[in-house]
Amino acid sequence: MWLSSTAQTALRAVLYIAEHATEGPVRVEDIAAAANSPRNYLSKTLHVLGREGVLQSTRGPRGGFELLVPPNELTLAQVIQPFAPITDRRCLMGRAECGGPHPCAVHGRWVGIADAIEQFFGQTTVADLLPTPIQITIPNPK
Amino acid sequence: MWLSSTAQTALRAVLYIAEHATEGPVRVEDIAAAANSPRNYLSKTLHVLGREGVLQSTRGPRGGFELLVPPNELTLAQVIQPFAPITDRRCLMGRAECGGPHPCAVHGRWVGIADAIEQFFGQTTVADLLPTPIQITIPNPK
DNA sequence: TGCTAACATCATGATCATATGATAAAATAC
DNA sequence: GTATTTTATCATATGATCATGATGTTAGCA
Numbered sequence: 001m002w003l004s005s006t007a008q009t010a011l012r013a014v015l016y017i018a019e020h021a022t023e024g025p026v027r028v029e030d031i032a033a034a035a036n037s038p039r040n041y042l043s044k045t046l047h048v049l050g051r052e053g054v055l056q057s058t059r060g061p062r063g064g065f066e067l068l069v070p071p072n073e074l075t076l077a078q079v080i081q082p083f084a085p086i087t088d089r090r091c092l093m094g095r096a097e098c099g100g101p102h103p104c105a106v107h108g109r110w111v112g113i114a115d116a117i118e119q120f121f122g123q124t125t126v127a128d129l130l131p132t133p134i135q136i137t138i139p140n141p142k
Numbered sequence: 143m144w145l146s147s148t149a150q151t152a153l154r155a156v157l158y159i160a161e162h163a164t165e166g167p168v169r170v171e172d173i174a175a176a177a178n179s180p181r182n183y184l185s186k187t188l189h190v191l192g193r194e195g196v197l198q199s200t201r202g203p204r205g206g207f208e209l210l211v212p213p214n215e216l217t218l219a220q221v222i223q224p225f226a227p228i229t230d231r232r233c234l235m236g237r238a239e240c241g242g243p244h245p246c247a248v249h250g251r252w253v254g255i256a257d258a259i260e261q262f263f264g265q266t267t268v269a270d271l272l273p274t275p276i277q278i279t280i281p282n283p284k
Numbered sequence: 285t286g287c288t289a290a291c292a293t294c295a296t297g298a299t300c301a302t303a304t305g306a307t308a309a310a311a312t313a314c
Numbered sequence: 315g316t317a318t319t320t321t322a323t324c325a326t327a328t329g330a331t332c333a334t335g336a337t338g339t340t341a342g343c344a
Contacts, residue, residue, distance in 0.1 A: 003234060005302070011235035028321070041303055043321065060311030061319045076234075092145060092218075093153035093271075106270055113258055120255055128248050129235075147332070170291070183333055185291065202341025203289045 007083040009037045010045055011129075014054070014079050018071045018126050025057075025064030048082050072127035077118075079126070086121050087114040149225040151179045152187055153271075156221050159197070160213045160268050167199075167206030190224050214269035219260075221268070228263050229256040 003011075012035035017026050028046065032039040046065055049055045056068045067074065077086055091098030092110045145153075154177035159168050170188065174181040188207055191197040198210045209216065219228055233240030234252045 002230065003236075005236070008234070008236035012237065015235070025320095027319095038303055040305080040323090044323080047322070057321060058311080059309075059319085059321045061313070063311070063320045065321090088144065092150070093157070094145075094147070094150035095154065104271055105273075106266055109262060109266070113255075113262055116255055116258060120251060124248055124251070129246055131247075167290095169289090180333055182293090182335080186293085189292070199291060200341080201289085201291045201339075203343075205290045205341070207291090 003080065004084050006045055007080045009035055009042065010049065010079050010083060011076065013037070013042060013046060014049070014067070014074070014126055015129050017055070017065055017067055018074075018130060021067060021071075025062065025066050027064040031065065045083075049079065052078070052082050054078055067126075070127075071130060072125050074126045075122055076124045076126070076129075077121040080121060087117050089114050145222065146226050148187055149222045151177055151184060152191065152221050152225060153218065155179070155184060155188060156191070156196070156209070156216070156268055157271050159207055159209055160216075160272060163209060163213075167204065167208050169206040173207065187225075191221065194220070194224050196220055209268075212269075213272060214267050216268045217264055218266050218268070218271075219263040222263060229259050231256050 013031050016031050016034045020026050020030075028039060028043050031037075031046070032042045035042065037045075046055055046057065050057050050065075054067070054069055054074065055065050057063070057065050069078070080086055089099075089111050091104060091107065093104075095104070098104050098107050155173050158173050158176045162168050162172075170181060170185050173179075173188070174184045177184065179187075188197055188199065192199050192207075196209070196211055196216065197207050199205070199207050211220070222228060231241075231253050233246060233249065235246075237246070240246050240249050
């Protein structure tokens with residue numbers, strides 16, 4: 001019932017890139033190792049996110065992938081969408097009629113769940129996933 | 143993100159059987175036509191529900207499929223389960239660590255959604271899906 | 285017994301998601 | 315401009331889900 005393997009990997013990958021944003025472009029090689037995903041397949045996946053405007057890739061030495069959207073503005077929906085529709089509001093049992101003026105008896109509740117899911121992915125950002133060490137800088141007593 | 147085609151078909155099929163429960167066993171042929179599903183594939187699908195104790199099949203003339211569980215006790219979860227896990231509570235991005243004592247920052251909200259879905263399928267019954275003409279028996283004035 | 289109606293099952297194929305290895309293309313550094 | 319580092323892409327393979335057609339099996343009935 002859940003996210004495709006590719007979509008999950010995309011999330012892990014983007015998260016890893018966000019975590020290493022300060023160090024410049026991140027190599028597919030490293031992302032693949034961290035996200036536990038085959039290199040070339042991940043490359044294709046990230047390429048898609050490039051087309052979507054989420055990532056930027058640069059080739060050659062010191063190249064790699066970078067975020068084009070700041071983590072706190074990048075929703076999980078934006079990362080997942082290209083690989084699978086997050087939800088649709090169609091009938092849970094796939095009946096065409098249910099979309100029209102004669103929905104089945106449970107259609108309302110069903111759509112309610114779809115709404116909750118959509119909200120979750122639409123409002124949660126990559127920043128929410130980052131380990132958030134409360135940054136207390138303790139001055140060195142020496 | 144949603145139910146597999148097989149699971150959706152199973153729901154439509156069971157609903158159709160429930161609707162025609164009074165007429166004795168329902169033939170795969172008829173169910174297939176109503177549920178818009180290939181005959182033999184549906185046969186296999188219904189067979190699985192037989193093994194699960196949801197349906198009973200009888201062969202030969204006047205044979206077909208019948209419900210073994212009354213519609214108001216038969217949850218959608220029981221119909222769907224054999225074809226796909228409804229939800230799991232694992233990390234939305236597939237990280238093993240998230241299950242343990244160090245869940246990611248959004249794991250709680252994520253599991254909340256899983257709970258809602260599980261409740262929906264676990265508490266909604268086939269009876270809830272039946273067209274519910276509010277049964278008012280008007281005594282015949284003649 | 286033999287015919288027919290029905291489900292059961294088997295072998296096979298189509299399609300899609302995922303994966304892999306080889307090769308191409310681009311950017312940088314020397 | 316050549317070598318090196320990196321992403322891009324292509325051809326192919328694998329596995330799962332879904333589908334189809336042929337054949338097997340069981341039950342009822344004349």
